[in-house]
Amino acid sequence: xxFASILPDDSAFVDFKDQCLSTTGNWxxxxxxxxxxxxxxxxxxKGNSNGPKVHKIKCKMTIKEVSAATMYDxxxxxxxxxxxxxxxxxxxxxARVSDCADLGYYSRCPKPIRNRDVVTLRSWRVTDKExxxxxxxxxxxxxxxxxxxxxxxAVSILTGxxxxxxxxxxxxxIYLSQADPKFLPKWLVNKASEVLAPRQVLKCVHxxxxxxxxxxxxxxxxxxxxxxxxxxxxxxxxxxxLAIQRGDSLENVD
Numbered sequence: 047x048x049f050a051s052i053l054p055d056d057s058a059f060v061d062f063k064d065q066c067l068s069t070t071g072n073w074x075x076x077x078x079x080x081x082x083x084x085x086x087x088x089x090x091x092k093g094n095s096n097g098p099k100v101h102k103i104k105c106k107m108t109i110k111e112v113s114a115a116t117m118y119d120x121x122x123x124x125x126x127x128x129x130x131x132x133x134x135x136x137x138x139x140x141a142r143v144s145d146c147a148d149l150g151y152y153s154r155c156p157k158p159i160r161n162r163d164v165v166t167l168r169s170w171r172v173t174d175k176e177x178x179x180x181x182x183x184x185x186x187x188x189x190x191x192x193x194x195x196x197x198x199x200a201v202s203i204l205t206g207x208x209x210x211x212x213x214x215x216x217x218x219x220i221y222l223s224q225a226d227p228k229f230l231p232k233w234l235v236n237k238a239s240e241v242l243a244p245r246q247v248l249k250c251v252h253x254x255x256x257x258x259x260x261x262x263x264x265x266x267x268x269x270x271x272x273x274x275x276x277x278x279x280x281x282x283x284x285x286x287x288l289a290i291q292r293g294d295s296l297e298n299v300d
Contacts, residue, residue, distance in 0.1 A: 052285045053147055054169045054180060062180050066104065066208035066220045073104065081108045082248050102204075102224040107248045112255035114209045114217035118177040120251060120258050121207055122170070122272040124150070125265065130254035133246065135161060140186070141283035145275040146170050149184070149283060153197060162200040167288060170272065180206035183291035201291055221247050 054062075069075070069085065077084035087102040109117065120126060124139055131137075133154040140149040146169060153163035168181040183202045208220040271278040 052167065052184065052288045052290065053144060058180070059171050059178050062204070062206055062222070063176070063178060063208060065102070066222055082106070102222065104220065104222045105248050107219045107252060109219050109252060109255065110216045112217070112252070113215050114177060114211035116258055117209050117217060117219055117251070117255045118172070119262070119270065120254050121179055123258075123262075126254070126258060126261060129261065130250060130257070132250065139280055140165075142278050142280040143167065143283050143285050143288070147285070148280065149186070149288070161197050163194065163197040164200050164202050165291070166202050175210070177209040178206065180204065184288045185291050186288070219248070219251070
């Protein structure tokens with residue numbers, strides 16, 4: 047992914063949507079059960095040493111009892127994620143970069159391997175027909191959030207969600223990710239993604255969507271700064287202060 051600015055432009059969202067909806071070319075179906083589908087993008091020049099070592103993984107779920115708007119809220123609501131995400135150790139928003147972008151910290155404990163954390167820029171876009179969220183790793187200025195001694199700093203090359211309404215209480219939910227957890231053989235990362243992605247990501251977020259309306263009624267029901275920027279209480283940050291975190295600037299193991 048390449049941006050003239052650190053903030054994704056129209057072409058970045060169009061490209062992300064195209065990747066989410068494509069099932070041809072280098073995308074290979076790896077899983078198709080119980081309304082869940084998983085694809086992995088395997089580059090044609092797989093033997094090229096200069097090519098990407100971590101494949102892209104894409105998961106799609108057809109949801110029949112939760113609206114697209116609710117699923118979108120679930121992904122955004124950092125307080126609710128503490129309830130439903132079994133892998134999250136710590137997560138919080140750091141700053142607002144624009145009305146449709148923020149900076150966040152997330153750490154996870156993917157047993158049995160050592161804990162991972164990331165600092166990412168998350169951007170979103172909403173239309174009458176779809177919801178899009180994309181994020182990628184960035185370097186925070188002044189090293190305010192450096193890698194911790196008890197964590198391995200992972201790299202989100204590109205991660206995001208595409209949510210398409212199919213009815214008042216139904217939607218297609220797509221999760222796409224290319225992330226390097228660091229210090230693991232890339233073949234292991236690629237192989238594990240085929241099994242772990244549908245179980246851990248899709249099932250957890252689907253169950254969370256079913257429970258979210260009831261939870262939100264009792265937890266600041268009118269507070270949704272991702273929809274209403276004027277509600278945001280985060281400090282503002284100049285996007286020019288951020289830089290994309292490249293995987294090769296961290297120690298690599300292959």
